[in-house]
Amino acid sequence: MSEPGFWGYRRPDGSAGIRNHVAILAVMDSANGIVKSLSNLVRGTVAIPVWYGRGQFGNDDTVFRRAQVGLGTNPNVAAVLVVSLEKVSAEKVAGSIALSGKPVEHISVQDVGGTVEAIAAGMRKLLGMVSEASAQRPEWIPLSEMVLGVECGGTDTTSGVAANPAIGWVADRVVDAGGTVYLSEASEWMGAEQILARRAANEEVSDAIWAAVRRIEDSAIARGVDIRGANPVPDNIRGGITTIEEKSLGAIIKGGTTEVKGVLDYAVKAEGKGLYCMDTAAPAAESMTGLSAGGAQMILFSTGQMNIMGGLLSPTVKVTGNPRTAAKLADNVDVDVSPMLEDESLEEAGARLLDFSLQVASGRFTRAEMLHDEDIAISRFEPTV
Amino acid sequence: MAKVIILDERDNVATAMADIAAGEKISSGGGETVAAEEIPFGHKIALTFLADGAEILKYGESIGLAKGDIAQGACVHVHNVESQRGRGDRGASK
Numbered sequence: 001m002s003e004p005g006f007w008g009y010r011r012p013d014g015s016a017g018i019r020n021h022v023a024i025l026a027v028m029d030s031a032n033g034i035v036k037s038l039s040n041l042v043r044g045t046v047a048i049p050v051w052y053g054r055g056q057f058g059n060d061d062t063v064f065r066r067a068q069v070g071l072g073t074n075p076n077v078a079a080v081l082v083v084s085l086e087k088v089s090a091e092k093v094a095g096s097i098a099l100s101g102k103p104v105e106h107i108s109v110q111d112v113g114g115t116v117e118a119i120a121a122g123m124r125k126l127l128g129m130v131s132e133a134s135a136q137r138p139e140w141i142p143l144s145e146m147v148l149g150v151e152c153g154g155t156d157t158t159s160g161v162a163a164n165p166a167i168g169w170v171a172d173r174v175v176d177a178g179g180t181v182y183l184s185e186a187s188e189w190m191g192a193e194q195i196l197a198r199r200a201a202n203e204e205v206s207d208a209i210w211a212a213v214r215r216i217e218d219s220a221i222a223r224g225v226d227i228r229g230a231n232p233v234p235d236n237i238r239g240g241i242t243t244i245e246e247k248s249l250g251a252i253i254k255g256g257t258t259e260v261k262g263v264l265d266y267a268v269k270a271e272g273k274g275l276y277c278m279d280t281a282a283p284a285a286e287s288m289t290g291l292s293a294g295g296a297q298m299i300l301f302s303t304g305q306m307n308i309m310g311g312l313l314s315p316t317v318k319v320t321g322n323p324r325t326a327a328k329l330a331d332n333v334d335v336d337v338s339p340m341l342e343d344e345s346l347e348e349a350g351a352r353l354l355d356f357s358l359q360v361a362s363g364r365f366t367r368a369e370m371l372h373d374e375d376i377a378i379s380r381f382e383p384t385v
Numbered sequence: 386m387a388k389v390i391i392l393d394e395r396d397n398v399a400t401a402m403a404d405i406a407a408g409e410k411i412s413s414g415g416g417e418t419v420a421a422e423e424i425p426f427g428h429k430i431a432l433t434f435l436a437d438g439a440e441i442l443k444y445g446e447s448i449g450l451a452k453g454d455i456a457q458g459a460c461v462h463v464h465n466v467e468s469q470r471g472r473g474d475r476g477a478s479k
Contacts, residue, residue: 227471
């Protein structure tokens, strides 16, 4: 136990969770009412509602299902109950999740006879699943098995000075230990992509970093719109952030300083270890859903003005470098690194954050978990038909 | 002397780590800069005169261009800096 690690739950596919949820997954929004009812009725469960899920096609459908299956296979999930209106999609999603080896059951509302029967059938299935999951004991997992997402929200100029450097310090320790880090939010590489590209493992990765940002910029130019107003957002500007370039230069610091091994599409799991960029949209729920679906067990979230949102499946540690936020929004702050603006060194603040993060990985609740400031949003890429 | 952070030696702006009142002095690299106006906590102050179109440097990188001349000691923010990225509004006007 001398090497850094955490108490986690070993899964059949070899991964290790830091929570032991039984997930109730809605295949489409029509099933949201049932999954929410079930999660209120059976202790030890977490509802994963979704918006949309019908009439999607092409890449949009591919990404949507990949994200859903990724959420189901996230290591923090012990077992999954899939709820759908009809059998075909229920079996498809449940079958894909079951490839991970974890227990999966499914319910088709039309086949069991409506909402009341679906809830009754779901409760019976869940009683068995939760009973089994709750019998599992955590074991010591080395830090090399951590997949850490790094995210920011409600950014201000303290983010780039304190919170992101502290998170980046932890990200480097995770990578040094043989673990994996996902740096998300591609629009917030814009203006700093040259720095990430210089750290790319090879030319292909460098090209992919440039291409991910160019897609966003080209989309703004093709539509004749200015991304200002959408990013930076008003709370960024109030907090002293002037341009997307400034925001990005501060934001990428949270990924640390190691080589960029690859660029992942939304909700894709890394095949190797080390630092990866994930091409997600910047808003928190959407981005963190992509991280969770890519297998992140935990998220370190830097915030200056405070974005309260946490990942539903990946416990999210709120880190602020703004002393005013640390005081005014103390209820939502997990780790205050604002002493870095005075005399605390990066190593001291980073070590405090790593220690807290490993406690969270071993079961300590985050503020967002305790306050239910958590949700799911899967990015959309095409219109629905 | 008011507290600021200069993130890279190439930078021509500093970030206020406290509210700075007009007339307060800040230490900027080798010299001194006097705040020409109030600089709120977290906002940026020009360490030199920045001519219209000059690159604003923070983290040693460009964060945009000066929109009009910016006096040394002035607050540098959305009112006098133009982002150069994601500007589809310009593409459309060309």
